[in-house]
Amino acid sequence: MACQKCQSIPRVEDENGTLLVSCSVSELADKMVQYLSKNGIAFEVEDEQTLWVQVKGFLSMLEDLCSTCFLSKVEREGVSLLFLQNSEIFTATKLTRMKTMQQYKDLIGTKKLASIIENGALTTHFQPIIDIKSNTIYGYESLARGVDEDNSLISPDKLFSWAREGDMLFYLDRACRETSLKTAAVKNIHSKVFINFIPTAIYDPAHCLKSTVQWAKQLDFDPRNIIFEVIESDYVEDLDHLKRILEFYKSQGFMVALDDVGSGYSSLNMIAKLLPNIVKIDRAIIDGIDTNSVNQSIFRAITQIAKENGIIVLAEGIERAEELAFCAKEGADLAQGYYFGKPSAEPRRKI
Secondary structure (H helix, E strand, C coil): CHHHHHHCCCCCCCCCEEEEEEEECCCHHHHHHHHHHHHHEEEEEEECCCEEECCCCHHHHHHHHHHHHCHHHHHHCCEEEEEEEECCCCHHHHHCCEHHHHHHHHHHHHHHHHHHHHHHCCCEHHHHECCCCCEEEEEEEEEEEEEECCCCCECHHHHHHHHHHHHCCCHHHHHHHHHHHHHHHHCCCCCCEEECCCCHHHHHHHHCCCCHHHHHCCCCCHHHHHEEEECCCHHCCCCCHHHHHHHHHHHHCCEEEEEEECCCCHHHHHHHHCCCCCHHHHHHHHHHCCHHHHHHHHHHHHHHHHHCCEEEEEEECCHHHHHHHHHHHCCEEEEECCCCCCCCCCCCCCC
Protein backbone atom coordinates (compact mmCIF):
# COMPACT_ATOMS: atom_id res chain seq x y z
CA MET A 1 0.00 0.00 0.00
CA ALA A 2 1.36 3.41 -1.00
CA CYS A 3 2.37 5.75 1.78
CA GLN A 4 0.31 8.93 1.71
CA LYS A 5 3.19 10.95 3.14
CA CYS A 6 5.45 9.89 0.30
CA GLN A 7 2.92 10.54 -2.45
CA SER A 8 1.51 13.95 -1.57
CA ILE A 9 2.84 17.41 -0.83
CA PRO A 10 0.93 19.73 1.49
CA ARG A 11 -1.01 22.33 -0.49
CA VAL A 12 -1.97 25.83 0.48
CA GLU A 13 -4.75 27.32 -1.62
CA ASP A 14 -5.20 30.99 -2.53
CA GLU A 15 -8.82 31.52 -1.46
CA ASN A 16 -11.28 34.39 -0.98
CA GLY A 17 -12.91 35.09 2.37
CA THR A 18 -12.80 37.21 5.49
CA LEU A 19 -9.77 37.93 7.64
CA LEU A 20 -9.87 38.70 11.35
CA VAL A 21 -6.84 40.82 12.27
CA SER A 22 -5.99 41.05 15.98
CA CYS A 23 -3.12 43.33 17.00
CA SER A 24 -1.28 43.23 20.32
CA VAL A 25 -1.22 47.04 20.48
CA SER A 26 -3.27 49.78 18.82
CA GLU A 27 -0.21 51.16 17.01
CA LEU A 28 0.00 47.95 14.96
CA ALA A 29 -3.69 48.23 14.13
CA ASP A 30 -3.08 51.79 12.91
CA LYS A 31 -0.31 50.52 10.61
CA MET A 32 -2.65 47.86 9.25
CA VAL A 33 -5.36 50.47 8.59
CA GLN A 34 -2.86 52.61 6.68
CA TYR A 35 -1.80 49.63 4.56
CA LEU A 36 -5.36 48.52 3.79
CA SER A 37 -6.51 52.06 2.95
CA LYS A 38 -3.52 52.65 0.68
CA ASN A 39 -4.22 49.44 -1.23
CA GLY A 40 -7.98 49.92 -1.49
CA ILE A 41 -8.81 46.82 0.55
CA ALA A 42 -12.24 46.85 2.26
CA PHE A 43 -12.20 46.55 6.05
CA GLU A 44 -14.19 47.30 9.17
CA VAL A 45 -12.86 48.36 12.57
CA GLU A 46 -14.09 46.15 15.41
CA ASP A 47 -12.16 48.00 18.12
CA GLU A 48 -8.81 49.79 18.45
CA GLN A 49 -6.90 46.52 18.12
CA THR A 50 -9.18 44.42 15.88
CA LEU A 51 -10.13 44.61 12.19
CA TRP A 52 -12.28 42.61 9.78
CA VAL A 53 -10.89 42.52 6.24
CA GLN A 54 -12.49 41.37 2.97
CA VAL A 55 -9.91 39.26 1.18
CA LYS A 56 -9.61 38.39 -2.50
CA GLY A 57 -6.82 35.85 -2.63
CA PHE A 58 -5.58 35.24 0.91
CA LEU A 59 -2.04 34.11 0.10
CA SER A 60 -1.60 36.78 -2.56
CA MET A 61 -2.45 39.37 0.07
CA LEU A 62 -0.07 37.77 2.56
CA GLU A 63 2.77 37.74 0.05
CA ASP A 64 2.27 41.44 -0.52
CA LEU A 65 1.97 42.12 3.21
CA CYS A 66 5.22 40.36 3.98
CA SER A 67 7.17 41.64 0.97
CA THR A 68 6.42 45.33 1.65
CA CYS A 69 8.30 45.14 4.96
CA PHE A 70 6.13 47.82 6.56
CA LEU A 71 6.17 45.63 9.67
CA SER A 72 9.31 44.30 11.33
CA LYS A 73 9.62 40.64 12.33
CA VAL A 74 8.82 41.54 15.94
CA GLU A 75 5.74 43.48 14.79
CA ARG A 76 4.61 40.57 12.60
CA GLU A 77 4.70 38.40 15.72
CA GLY A 78 2.27 40.87 17.31
CA VAL A 79 -0.33 40.63 14.54
CA SER A 80 -2.52 37.49 14.63
CA LEU A 81 -4.72 36.43 11.73
CA LEU A 82 -7.72 34.15 11.36
CA PHE A 83 -8.82 33.42 7.80
CA LEU A 84 -12.40 32.30 7.16
CA GLN A 85 -13.52 31.02 3.77
CA ASN A 86 -16.62 32.62 2.31
CA SER A 87 -18.70 29.65 3.36
CA GLU A 88 -17.53 29.75 7.01
CA ILE A 89 -19.32 31.38 9.93
CA PHE A 90 -17.19 32.85 12.71
CA THR A 91 -17.34 31.11 16.08
CA ALA A 92 -15.11 31.56 19.10
CA THR A 93 -13.77 28.02 18.79
CA LYS A 94 -12.17 28.95 15.46
CA LEU A 95 -9.84 31.35 17.24
CA THR A 96 -7.59 28.35 17.94
CA ARG A 97 -6.68 28.47 14.23
CA MET A 98 -5.16 31.94 14.53
CA LYS A 99 -1.56 32.34 13.44
CA THR A 100 0.78 35.29 13.69
CA MET A 101 1.68 37.11 10.51
CA GLN A 102 5.22 35.76 10.92
CA GLN A 103 3.89 32.20 10.96
CA TYR A 104 1.98 32.94 7.79
CA LYS A 105 5.12 34.41 6.26
CA ASP A 106 6.75 31.03 6.85
CA LEU A 107 3.74 29.43 5.17
CA ILE A 108 4.48 31.41 2.01
CA GLY A 109 7.91 29.76 1.92
CA THR A 110 6.21 26.38 2.19
CA LYS A 111 3.97 27.21 -0.77
CA LYS A 112 6.99 28.30 -2.81
CA LEU A 113 8.93 25.17 -1.88
CA ALA A 114 6.00 22.96 -2.88
CA SER A 115 5.97 24.67 -6.28
CA ILE A 116 9.73 24.18 -6.70
CA ILE A 117 9.48 20.46 -5.92
CA GLU A 118 6.38 19.84 -8.03
CA ASN A 119 7.84 21.70 -11.02
CA GLY A 120 11.26 20.07 -10.76
CA ALA A 121 12.89 23.47 -10.19
CA LEU A 122 15.93 22.06 -8.42
CA THR A 123 19.42 21.89 -9.80
CA THR A 124 22.74 20.52 -8.55
CA HIS A 125 26.20 22.01 -8.25
CA PHE A 126 29.29 19.85 -7.86
CA GLN A 127 32.39 20.37 -5.71
CA PRO A 128 35.46 18.23 -6.43
CA ILE A 129 36.87 15.80 -3.89
CA ILE A 130 40.55 14.99 -4.29
CA ASP A 131 42.54 11.79 -3.83
CA ILE A 132 45.53 13.21 -1.96
CA LYS A 133 48.08 10.56 -2.97
CA SER A 134 47.38 10.61 -6.70
CA ASN A 135 46.34 14.29 -6.82
CA THR A 136 43.36 13.36 -9.00
CA ILE A 137 39.62 13.88 -8.68
CA TYR A 138 38.14 11.09 -6.58
CA GLY A 139 34.58 12.33 -6.95
CA TYR A 140 32.19 15.21 -6.32
CA GLU A 141 29.83 16.31 -3.59
CA SER A 142 26.48 17.19 -5.12
CA LEU A 143 24.84 20.27 -3.58
CA ALA A 144 21.23 21.22 -4.25
CA ARG A 145 20.05 24.68 -5.34
CA GLY A 146 16.54 25.93 -6.03
CA VAL A 147 15.75 27.79 -9.24
CA ASP A 148 13.45 30.79 -8.78
CA GLU A 149 10.99 32.09 -11.37
CA ASP A 150 13.56 34.67 -12.56
CA ASN A 151 16.18 31.87 -12.88
CA SER A 152 18.13 33.11 -9.85
CA LEU A 153 19.38 30.45 -7.46
CA ILE A 154 17.87 29.79 -4.04
CA SER A 155 20.37 28.66 -1.42
CA PRO A 156 20.01 25.24 0.23
CA ASP A 157 19.82 26.96 3.63
CA LYS A 158 16.67 28.78 2.56
CA LEU A 159 15.18 25.66 0.95
CA PHE A 160 15.67 23.56 4.06
CA SER A 161 14.47 26.38 6.31
CA TRP A 162 11.21 26.44 4.34
CA ALA A 163 11.04 22.66 4.53
CA ARG A 164 11.34 22.61 8.32
CA GLU A 165 8.81 25.40 8.76
CA GLY A 166 6.28 23.59 6.56
CA ASP A 167 6.96 19.98 7.61
CA MET A 168 8.24 19.19 4.11
CA LEU A 169 11.71 17.91 4.96
CA PHE A 170 10.94 14.45 3.59
CA TYR A 171 9.80 15.78 0.20
CA LEU A 172 12.75 18.15 -0.25
CA ASP A 173 15.32 15.60 0.88
CA ARG A 174 13.95 13.01 -1.56
CA ALA A 175 13.80 15.51 -4.44
CA CYS A 176 17.40 16.60 -3.81
CA ARG A 177 18.68 13.01 -3.83
CA GLU A 178 16.91 12.22 -7.09
CA THR A 179 17.97 15.50 -8.71
CA SER A 180 21.59 14.79 -7.78
CA LEU A 181 21.47 11.41 -9.50
CA LYS A 182 19.77 12.75 -12.63
CA THR A 183 22.12 15.72 -12.93
CA ALA A 184 25.21 13.57 -12.41
CA ALA A 185 24.00 11.33 -15.24
CA VAL A 186 23.39 14.31 -17.53
CA LYS A 187 26.85 15.71 -16.72
CA ASN A 188 28.38 12.34 -17.57
CA ILE A 189 30.09 11.89 -14.21
CA HIS A 190 31.64 8.44 -13.88
CA SER A 191 33.61 9.00 -10.67
CA LYS A 192 32.23 8.95 -7.13
CA VAL A 193 29.19 11.10 -6.38
CA PHE A 194 28.50 12.12 -2.77
CA ILE A 195 24.77 12.65 -2.21
CA ASN A 196 23.56 14.26 1.01
CA PHE A 197 20.59 13.02 2.97
CA ILE A 198 18.95 13.97 6.27
CA PRO A 199 18.32 10.87 8.40
CA THR A 200 15.51 12.47 10.42
CA ALA A 201 13.53 12.79 7.16
CA ILE A 202 13.53 8.99 6.74
CA TYR A 203 11.39 6.76 8.92
CA ASP A 204 11.52 3.45 7.00
CA PRO A 205 14.65 3.05 4.83
CA ALA A 206 13.30 0.32 2.54
CA HIS A 207 10.19 2.37 1.81
CA CYS A 208 11.39 5.98 1.93
CA LEU A 209 14.55 5.32 -0.11
CA LYS A 210 12.89 3.08 -2.68
CA SER A 211 12.62 5.75 -5.40
CA THR A 212 16.24 6.84 -4.87
CA VAL A 213 17.48 3.29 -5.38
CA GLN A 214 15.25 2.89 -8.43
CA TRP A 215 16.67 6.04 -10.04
CA ALA A 216 20.23 4.89 -9.40
CA LYS A 217 19.51 1.59 -11.16
CA GLN A 218 17.52 3.18 -13.98
CA LEU A 219 20.38 5.60 -14.71
CA ASP A 220 22.88 2.69 -14.77
CA PHE A 221 25.07 3.96 -11.94
CA ASP A 222 27.61 1.58 -10.50
CA PRO A 223 26.41 1.45 -6.86
CA ARG A 224 30.02 1.61 -5.70
CA ASN A 225 30.28 5.08 -7.24
CA ILE A 226 27.43 6.50 -5.17
CA ILE A 227 28.18 7.61 -1.63
CA PHE A 228 25.24 8.64 0.54
CA GLU A 229 26.41 11.22 3.02
CA VAL A 230 24.71 11.76 6.38
CA ILE A 231 24.33 15.43 7.20
CA GLU A 232 23.08 16.88 10.48
CA SER A 233 24.10 13.67 12.25
CA ASP A 234 24.40 15.56 15.55
CA TYR A 235 20.62 15.99 15.51
CA VAL A 236 20.03 12.24 15.39
CA GLU A 237 18.95 10.97 18.80
CA ASP A 238 18.23 7.41 17.66
CA LEU A 239 21.57 6.01 16.47
CA ASP A 240 20.00 2.60 15.90
CA HIS A 241 17.64 4.17 13.37
CA LEU A 242 20.54 5.85 11.58
CA LYS A 243 22.45 2.57 11.59
CA ARG A 244 19.48 0.85 9.89
CA ILE A 245 19.50 3.52 7.17
CA LEU A 246 23.23 3.09 6.53
CA GLU A 247 22.93 -0.69 6.52
CA PHE A 248 20.11 -0.43 3.96
CA TYR A 249 22.29 1.68 1.65
CA LYS A 250 25.18 -0.74 2.08
CA SER A 251 22.90 -3.70 1.31
CA GLN A 252 22.13 -2.08 -2.06
CA GLY A 253 25.86 -1.84 -2.86
CA PHE A 254 26.27 1.88 -2.09
CA MET A 255 28.91 3.46 0.12
CA VAL A 256 28.06 5.73 3.07
CA ALA A 257 29.82 8.71 4.61
CA LEU A 258 29.46 10.52 7.91
CA ASP A 259 29.68 14.32 7.63
CA ASP A 260 30.98 16.95 10.09
CA VAL A 261 32.88 14.45 12.22
CA GLY A 262 34.57 16.19 15.11
CA SER A 263 31.91 18.88 15.51
CA GLY A 264 29.93 17.00 18.18
CA TYR A 265 30.82 15.35 21.45
CA SER A 266 29.55 11.98 20.22
CA SER A 267 31.56 11.80 17.00
CA LEU A 268 33.96 9.04 18.01
CA ASN A 269 31.15 6.96 19.45
CA MET A 270 29.18 7.41 16.22
CA ILE A 271 32.11 6.22 14.11
CA ALA A 272 32.50 3.09 16.22
CA LYS A 273 28.79 2.28 16.17
CA LEU A 274 27.93 3.20 12.57
CA LEU A 275 31.18 2.13 10.82
CA PRO A 276 30.70 4.27 7.69
CA ASN A 277 32.93 3.78 4.65
CA ILE A 278 34.12 7.39 4.84
CA VAL A 279 34.33 10.03 7.58
CA LYS A 280 34.47 13.70 6.65
CA ILE A 281 36.31 15.70 9.29
CA ASP A 282 34.48 18.94 9.98
CA ARG A 283 35.81 22.13 8.40
CA ALA A 284 35.90 23.79 11.84
CA ILE A 285 38.63 21.26 12.76
CA ILE A 286 40.51 21.77 9.49
CA ASP A 287 40.50 25.59 9.64
CA GLY A 288 44.01 26.63 10.66
CA ILE A 289 44.88 23.07 11.70
CA ASP A 290 48.54 23.56 10.80
CA THR A 291 48.89 25.93 13.80
CA ASN A 292 46.09 24.76 16.14
CA SER A 293 47.35 22.05 18.51
CA VAL A 294 43.88 21.23 19.91
CA ASN A 295 42.44 20.65 16.44
CA GLN A 296 45.48 18.58 15.57
CA SER A 297 44.78 16.28 18.53
CA ILE A 298 41.13 15.87 17.48
CA PHE A 299 42.20 15.15 13.90
CA ARG A 300 44.67 12.48 14.99
CA ALA A 301 42.11 10.80 17.27
CA ILE A 302 39.54 10.58 14.48
CA THR A 303 42.12 9.38 11.97
CA GLN A 304 43.38 6.68 14.31
CA ILE A 305 39.97 5.15 14.98
CA ALA A 306 39.11 5.40 11.28
CA LYS A 307 42.28 3.65 10.15
CA GLU A 308 41.83 0.90 12.72
CA ASN A 309 38.42 0.16 11.22
CA GLY A 310 39.30 0.47 7.53
CA ILE A 311 37.47 3.79 7.14
CA ILE A 312 38.55 6.39 4.57
CA VAL A 313 39.35 9.85 6.00
CA LEU A 314 38.30 13.00 4.13
CA ALA A 315 39.47 16.44 5.26
CA GLU A 316 36.73 18.97 4.50
CA GLY A 317 37.00 22.74 4.07
CA ILE A 318 40.63 23.00 2.99
CA GLU A 319 41.47 26.50 1.81
CA ARG A 320 45.24 26.71 2.29
CA ALA A 321 48.25 24.67 1.18
CA GLU A 322 49.45 24.43 4.79
CA GLU A 323 46.18 22.79 5.87
CA LEU A 324 46.44 20.28 3.04
CA ALA A 325 50.07 19.48 3.93
CA PHE A 326 49.21 18.74 7.56
CA CYS A 327 46.19 16.56 6.68
CA ALA A 328 48.16 14.60 4.10
CA LYS A 329 51.03 14.01 6.55
CA GLU A 330 48.66 12.86 9.32
CA GLY A 331 46.81 10.28 7.25
CA ALA A 332 43.94 11.90 5.35
CA ASP A 333 43.07 10.03 2.17
CA LEU A 334 40.79 12.59 0.53
CA ALA A 335 40.44 16.37 0.61
CA GLN A 336 37.72 18.88 -0.28
CA GLY A 337 37.50 22.67 -0.14
CA TYR A 338 37.80 25.97 -1.97
CA TYR A 339 41.53 25.32 -2.35
CA PHE A 340 40.58 22.84 -5.08
CA GLY A 341 37.38 24.41 -6.36
CA LYS A 342 34.03 25.90 -5.36
CA PRO A 343 30.73 24.17 -6.14
CA SER A 344 29.75 24.81 -9.75
CA ALA A 345 27.04 23.79 -12.18
CA GLU A 346 29.67 22.32 -14.50
CA PRO A 347 31.89 19.73 -12.72
CA ARG A 348 35.57 20.57 -12.70
CA ARG A 349 37.29 17.80 -14.64
CA LYS A 350 40.94 18.43 -13.71
CA ILE A 351 42.94 19.78 -10.75
